[in-house]
Amino acid sequence: MAILAKENTAGASSPPRRLGLAGRGEARAGFLFALPWMVGLTVFTIIPLLLTFYIAQTKFQIVGPPKYVGLANYAAMWIDPAMWTSARNTMFFAVVSVPIKLVIALGLALLLNRVTALSGFYRTVFYLPFLMPAVAGSIVFMLLLTPDAGPVNIALKALGFSPPDWLLDPKAALWTIILLSLWPLGVETLVFLGGLQNIPQDVSEAADLDSPRGWHKLVWITIPLISPMILFNLVIGIIYSFQVFTQALVVGGTTGKPAEATLMYMVVLYRAAFRYFNVGYAAAMATVLFVGVLLLTLLIFRTARSWVHYEGDSR
Amino acid sequence: MSIMTYATPKALSRRSFLQSSAAAGAALAMPGAAWSQAEGQLLLWLPGGSDLFCKIHTGLLDSFSAKAGLGAASTVCGLGQDTEFTQALIGSITAGNPPDISMLWDSPVSLGAQGAFMPLDEMMKGSQIPIETWPAGLLSSCQFKGATYGLPVTAGVYSMWYNEELFEAKGIPSDRASFPKTWADLRKLSKEFTEWDGDTLKVAGFMPNRVSETMAIWSALNGGMLFDEANLKYVLDSEQNIEMMNFFVDWFEEEYKGDVNLIDRSGNFRDGYADGNTGMGPAFREGRQAGMQSGSWLMGDIYADPVPVFTRWNLAPNPYGPSGTASVSGTWPNWFVIPVGSKNAQAAFDYLSFLAVEGSVEWYQQIPDVPTNSQVKLKAPTGLVENRGQEFADDLSTFLGTQAAIVTPMWNSPVQSFGNDQVARAIEKIYTKAQPVKEALAEAQAASQAELERVLAG
Numbered sequence: 001m002a003i004l005a006k007e008n009t010a011g012a013s014s015p016p017r018r019l020g021l022a023g024r025g026e027a028r029a030g031f032l033f034a035l036p037w038m039v040g041l042t043v044f045t046i047i048p049l050l051l052t053f054y055i056a057q058t059k060f061q062i063v064g065p066p067k068y069v070g071l072a073n074y075a076a077m078w079i080d081p082a083m084w085t086s087a088r089n090t091m092f093f094a095v096v097s098v099p100i101k102l103v104i105a106l107g108l109a110l111l112l113n114r115v116t117a118l119s120g121f122y123r124t125v126f127y128l129p130f131l132m133p134a135v136a137g138s139i140v141f142m143l144l145l146t147p148d149a150g151p152v153n154i155a156l157k158a159l160g161f162s163p164p165d166w167l168l169d170p171k172a173a174l175w176t177i178i179l180l181s182l183w184p185l186g187v188e189t190l191v192f193l194g195g196l197q198n199i200p201q202d203v204s205e206a207a208d209l210d211s212p213r214g215w216h217k218l219v220w221i222t223i224p225l226i227s228p229m230i231l232f233n234l235v236i237g238i239i240y241s242f243q244v245f246t247q248a249l250v251v252g253g254t255t256g257k258p259a260e261a262t263l264m265y266m267v268v269l270y271r272a273a274f275r276y277f278n279v280g281y282a283a284a285m286a287t288v289l290f291v292g293v294l295l296l297t298l299l300i301f302r303t304a305r306s307w308v309h310y311e312g313d314s315r
Numbered sequence: 316m317s318i319m320t321y322a323t324p325k326a327l328s329r330r331s332f333l334q335s336s337a338a339a340g341a342a343l344a345m346p347g348a349a350w351s352q353a354e355g356q357l358l359l360w361l362p363g364g365s366d367l368f369c370k371i372h373t374g375l376l377d378s379f380s381a382k383a384g385l386g387a388a389s390t391v392c393g394l395g396q397d398t399e400f401t402q403a404l405i406g407s408i409t410a411g412n413p414p415d416i417s418m419l420w421d422s423p424v425s426l427g428a429q430g431a432f433m434p435l436d437e438m439m440k441g442s443q444i445p446i447e448t449w450p451a452g453l454l455s456s457c458q459f460k461g462a463t464y465g466l467p468v469t470a471g472v473y474s475m476w477y478n479e480e481l482f483e484a485k486g487i488p489s490d491r492a493s494f495p496k497t498w499a500d501l502r503k504l505s506k507e508f509t510e511w512d513g514d515t516l517k518v519a520g521f522m523p524n525r526v527s528e529t530m531a532i533w534s535a536l537n538g539g540m541l542f543d544e545a546n547l548k549y550v551l552d553s554e555q556n557i558e559m560m561n562f563f564v565d566w567f568e569e570e571y572k573g574d575v576n577l578i579d580r581s582g583n584f585r586d587g588y589a590d591g592n593t594g595m596g597p598a599f600r601e602g603r604q605a606g607m608q609s610g611s612w613l614m615g616d617i618y619a620d621p622v623p624v625f626t627r628w629n630l631a632p633n634p635y636g637p638s639g640t641a642s643v644s645g646t647w648p649n650w651f652v653i654p655v656g657s658k659n660a661q662a663a664f665d666y667l668s669f670l671a672v673e674g675s676v677e678w679y680q681q682i683p684d685v686p687t688n689s690q691v692k693l694k695a696p697t698g699l700v701e702n703r704g705q706e707f708a709d710d711l712s713t714f715l716g717t718q719a720a721i722v723t724p725m726w727n728s729p730v731q732s733f734g735n736d737q738v739a740r741a742i743e744k745i746y747t748k749a750q751p752v753k754e755a756l757a758e759a760q761a762a763s764q765a766e767l768e769r770v771l772a773g
Contacts, residue, residue: 061770062405063431063655076769081758139592146593147580167592168576170747254398255739259747274398276733276766277405277425 052290055283062277073284082268083285086256089174090265094241097178102233105185109192110218123193127186134246141180142167142251167251170261177262180247188233195226227308235297242293245270265289356386357659357666360414362400363393371681372418375674379666385659404654405431413654415663419465422726423457423652427464428770432652433660434462435667443668448689450719453646455544456726467648468671469684471610472718473532474644475521475634476587479627481508481605491714494631496642498536501634502566508605509570516571516581519598520605523563525575525585525746527739529608532645533559535723537636541738542728547771549734549763551741552756555638560745560752562636567746575746587613589621596621608633610647611715614683618702626702630714644718645725649684685715730770734763 056073058066077083108126115122129137144152145166156163164172199222207221223230245266248256254271256263265285273282359376361369369392380388391414394400401421407413408431423432439446446454446463457465475494482489485507495501505520524533531541539555542548550556564573571578578584583595587609590597598604600623611630617623632642651670653663670678675686676694683696693716695708728734737759744750750758 059769059772061429062409063426063429081762142592143594146595147576149594165576165580168579170749255736255743257743259743259749260740271398271736274402275736276730277429278766278769 049290052283052286055280056287058280058283060279060283062279066280069280073281074288076281077284077288082260082263083265085260086263086265086268089256089261089263090242090244092174093178093181093244093264094238097181098234098237098241100178101182101185101188101237102230104182105188105233106192106230108185108189109196110222112189112193113196123190126189129184130186132184135250137183138180138247138250141176141183145176168258170259173252173258173261177244177247177251180251181241181244188237191229191233192226195229196222199225224309228310231300231304231308235300238296238300239293242289356380357388357416357662358414359388359390359666360394360400360404360417361390361392362418362420363395365682368682369393371678375670375677376666379669379674383662383665385662401426408654408656411656413656415653415657415659416666417652417654419650419652420647421650422728422731423465423650424459424727425729425731427457427462427652428459428729431655432464433655433657434464435466435653435664436461436463438661438664439463442664444671444688444690450687450689450722452722452724453648453687453719455724456646456648457650458727459729465650465652466667466671467646467687468651468667469675469678469686470646470648470719470722471612472644472646472685472715472722473529473608473610473633474715474718475606475631476599476609476613477606477629477631478599478602478604478625479629480625481602489627489629491629491631495634496632497634498562498636502570505566505605506570511572514572514577514580516578516584518603518605519578519584520570521607522571522578522584522604523566524608525742526608527735527742528647529645530738530742531725532608532633532643532723533636535643535645535725536633536639537562538638538640540724542734544724544727547767549728549760549767551734551738551760551763552753555636556756557753558638559636560756564745564752573748587617600624611683611685614696614699614711615681618698630711632718642721643723644721646685646687646719646722648687648726679712685719687719728763728767730763730766733766737763 055066057068057070059069059072060066112119112122112126144150147153147165147168150166152166153163166176167173203221203225204217207217211217243266244264248262248264248267249270252258252262252267254267254275256267266289269282269285269289272278272285357376357380359372361372369390372392373390376388376390380386394403400419404413404417404419405426426432427434436446444466449466453467453470454463456467457463477489477494479489487493487504487507495504501521505522508518508520509516510518524530534541534556537555537559539550539553539559541551541556543550567573582598582601582603583590583593584598584604584607586607587597587599589595599607599609600617600621602624617628633644635642651667653660653667657663671686671688672690675684675688675691678684679686680694680697683699686693693712695705695712699708699711741750741755741759744755745752749755
């Protein structure tokens with residue numbers, strides 16, 4: 001023990017060990033391997049991010065140099081009805097779709113966790129929709145949901161229901177986009193499944209002995225133990241839901257048909273930049289979105305201290 | 316043994332990994348180099364279109380290049396429609412490596428006004444295609460503050476299409492001269508055909524317009540306009556436009572139960588093509604719609620899939636509204652531009668001259684986009700001659716030529732896409748009864764005018 005203490009003390013006070021020739025070579029190689037990624041991060045993420053903050057304060061029509069206009073683009077956002085409509089639609093989409101997505105993904109993961117035979121097959125099947133391009137998936141959904149000739153409405157009518165005009169009725173269209181977004185759940189499900197499979201066997205068995213009721217175990221053992229995965233899926237889900245774009249563009253075009261019901265924030269941003277060539281305005285929208293999502297994420301992390309439990313956590 | 320294999324000097328070392336990465340990067344960069352422009356070799360970009368469309372343009376450019384003694388020309392087809400194509404084109408211009416010449420399916424005014432395209436006025440002077448050889452209404456779609464930023468080499472000409480067989484079955488004269496001259500007459504005629512089965516529209520006559528791109532034609536037919544080019548001002552909520560939309564809404568209420576969803580659920584009554592989003596076939600070709608306004612490009616496709624249930628159809632001039640005095644036409648042109656930074660600008664313009672006068676004849680014969688330069692001697696489209704005979708095809712070509720001469724100025728705003736989206740929004744709000752006519756048009760007017768002023772502010 002004394003020897004160990006001595007060694008520790010000696011280690012703490014000794015000067016940093018200089019790298020030998022071989023060590024320096026390793027470090028150089030490591031740096032070289034990391035270099036492409038660092039260059040990519042700098043060129044394609046950090047510089048564009050900083051440029052976005054700058055362009056947001058300019059009138060920039062892509063062709064020609066940007067002209068400084070101060071906060072004019074933010075002021076224009078404030079009075080733009082399309083921006084407010086899209087912000088409202090996007091908030092609604094996020095608030096509704098993220099919790100539903102989490103619940104369904106957790107349900108699927110719980111089912112998959114019980115499957116012993118063909119588990120690899122089922123995991124692949126649930127992951128497959130994620131691999132389909134969003135444009136193709138959206139078009140398939142649009143064909144399925146065609147008012148009179150679509151298979152979904154034909155089936156619903158055969159069962160005696162009065163189906164909605166999924167993508168034609170402004171009251172139903174946003175819900176249809178939410179429905180569409182629930183389809184590729186593979187990533188969330190696999191993350192939950194990873195968490196479920198990391199729950200120690202002895203804890204699980206002890207919970208079974210303490211209470212025969214399955215939901216007790218789910219609420220008091222399973223959910224707390226996979227809360228880091230819930231946090232991860234929640235944060236990623238919120239970030240993605242505020243950036244919903246492809247499905248909205250395919251379904252509603254740049255005007256958010258029908259009657260702006262599917263007009264999302266990113267669609268307004270995209271059309272400002274690439275349809276109206278008002279890049280300064282689009283950059284201002286991007287900046288506001290960035291700040292908004294950042295604040296929301298920080299808020300979630302702040303509240304996470306009270307409901308996320310990490311293994312070995314003393315609380 | 317396997318460890319030995321891994322440890323062999325032939326395994327991937329860091330150095331060879333980096334070398335391979337560099338080689339792969341160079342290989343990836345090659346296609347970009349293949350698309351880049353070289354001096355003395357014309358590069359043409361096309362937004363989209365069929366394989367035939369690409370083949371025609373590739374052939375025309377190749378034959379021009381051979382005749383002009385230029386190097387091998389390149390045509391890049393199908394770069395994406397609408398916004399995707401514009402993105403690619405702007406990207407190439409700002410990167411300093413644009414094509415020499417590009418086709419556009421959106422007005423060149425917006426980007427031309429911002430300096431993306433070369434003004435052609437100087438090159439047009441003394442050329443084969445001087446300014447006076449173009450219809451003024453059409454050329455205005457390329458002009459801003461006196462500069463011409465592109466040429467509408469061919470155009471789809473909008474007129475009224477009607478099913479002659481459906482007319483005759485009802486005992487209604489089907490000759491062009493008897494076609495209604497006013498909106499009131501068209502509305503009266505439409506009722507003769509429209510049939511409902513409960514909430515399902517079985518057959519429609521003619522429909523009030525719901526298409527934003529053609530609203531400028533309907534406005535002109537009622538003596539109005541959407542954009543006042545001379546005064547650089549939007550006039551979406553003018554008296555004529557309010558009257559127009561009220562007329563349409565009234566017609567819609569009376570004949571179509573005032574519910575767009577009932578119509579859209581019953582079929583595709585919007586145009587002569589199958590709806591890619593819903594899979595619904597075109598009601599016109601299905602013999603369920605007496606007529607509609609459409610562009611001349613449909614002539615090239617109408618006998619293709621889905622094959623119409625009838626053979627005989629015809630075209631007639633657009634009828635005019637209560638405040639209008641005469642028929643006018645409109646177009647959706649195929650614009651050509653020479654981007655700023657083109658390394659072969661003069662050769663590109665020479666190709667434009669060739670295309671406008673000689674090349675467009677072959678183009679029209681295979682795909683009926685109407686040549687617009689006054690010097691062109693039209694030859695009827697081959698497909699139309701095969702299906703309807705030489706006489707009919709010649710008659711239609713002459714008719715389209717007269718229609719191309721009376722086009723109303725459209726596509727001429729420096730904020731064309733923004734204005735069009737505002738009109739689309741207003742139309743949707745009006746037909747879904749989310750907003751009354753006056754209010755919806757006033758909102759579209761305010762937004763469009765504000766955007767115009769922002770862009771013009773410099």
